[in-house]
Amino acid sequence: MKDERELNAEILRRRMVDNQLIGRGISDPRVLEAFRTVPRHEFAGRASPEESYGDFPLAIGRGQTISQPYMVALMTEALELKGGEKVLEIGTGSGYQAAILSKLAREVWSVERIPELAASSHARLKELGYDNVEVVVGDGTRGWPEEAPYAGIVVTAGSPGVPPPLLDQLDEGGRLVIPVGSGYSQTLAVLEKKEGKIHRRERGGCVFVPLIGEYGWKK
Ligand code: SAH
Numbered sequence: 001m002k003d004e005r006e007l008n009a010e011i012l013r014r015r016m017v018d019n020q021l022i023g024r025g026i027s028d029p030r031v032l033e034a035f036r037t038v039p040r041h042e043f044a045g046r047a048s049p050e051e052s053y054g055d056f057p058l059a060i061g062r063g064q065t066i067s068q069p070y071m072v073a074l075m076t077e078a079l080e081l082k083g084g085e086k087v088l089e090i091g092t093g094s095g096y097q098a099a100i101l102s103k104l105a106r107e108v109w110s111v112e113r114i115p116e117l118a119a120s121s122h123a124r125l126k127e128l129g130y131d132n133v134e135v136v137v138g139d140g141t142r143g144w145p146e147e148a149p150y151a152g153i154v155v156t157a158g159s160p161g162v163p164p165p166l167l168d169q170l171d172e173g174g175r176l177v178i179p180v181g182s183g184y185s186q187t188l189a190v191l192e193k194k195e196g197k198i199h200r201r202e203r204g205g206c207v208f209v210p211l212i213g214e215y216g217w218k219k
Pocket of ligand 1: 065
């Protein structure tokens with residue numbers, strides 16, 4: 001039997017999906033179902049369940065954050081996953097976005113530059129049974145060439161530009177979702193590789209912590 005805390009979290013999750021996601025135009029049924037099942041409160045450190053499902057980003061330590069639920073959903077939906085894909089995430093953080101992706105793709109690789117964050121999110125994902133996710137430590141601005149190509153790549157930190165290795169590691173028909181702009185505000189860019197050419201769309205403004213690395217910010 002589920003305890004009271006879990007039942008409460010389930011109610012908060014449904015309300016989050018209805019108000020914050022469906023209410024703002026997220027419509028892919030598989031994406032909505034993933035947000036109804038993944039326990040965001042388990043990734044939210046010391047935040048209460050009420051805070052965990054709130055309409056805002058959450059601090060997870062080391063100056064890093066889990067994005068607002070709507071932003072995670074918008075980026076996830078933009079990948080247009082069907083279920084059979086291999087995907088790459090840059091910026092594991094808490095592992096929440098990786099857990100969402102694990103419900104929507106066959107295989108998820110997630111790169112984190114801070115070893116302590118990678119270790120804790122890896123442990124959390126395994127404990128919660130997300131067995132198709134691998135967390136690796138490295139500079140994600142170089143991608144993760146060992147497992148390329150990917151049908152989808154999502155970058156969950158803000159970058160001054162599009163790191164060329166990520167475009168190289170994108171499969172034909174694949175999509176790269178990345179916040180591009182200054183250190184304070186970015187635009188969510190969606191780049192699609194079609195017949196070897198890159199098509200770019202923009203999905204509005206956003207604010208992310210900096211992507212730090214060879215093809216990102218230098219400090
Ligand atoms: N997706 C995360 C939130 C990410 S916050 C979640 O769902 O919780 C951004 C993360 O990107 C931070 O953990 C930060 O350490 C990481 N990061 C920044 N630059 C990076 C780089 N070059 N490679 C890999 N990770 C990076």
